[in-house]
Amino acid sequence: MDLLRIIIAILLPPLGVFLQVGFAGAFWLNILLTLLGYLPGVIHAVYIIAKR
Numbered sequence: 001m002d003l004l005r006i007i008i009a010i011l012l013p014p015l016g017v018f019l020q021v022g023f024a025g026a027f028w029l030n031i032l033l034t035l036l037g038y039l040p041g042v043i044h045a046v047y048i049i050a051k052r
Helices: 002-011 013-021 025-036 038-051
Strands: none
Touching (some): 002 038
16 A cells, blocks of 8 residues: 555655645645645655655
């Protein structure tokens, strides 16, 4: 399941984080990072998914 979440996180980072943590602070941070730049959003999403 984590592999599927990582693939989703690469395509759409906030969705990957949402599937992992829901509407927690990490989700909102990821939306902000994705708006500032796609790559920071992807890095953060993969980190959140791999950490748990």
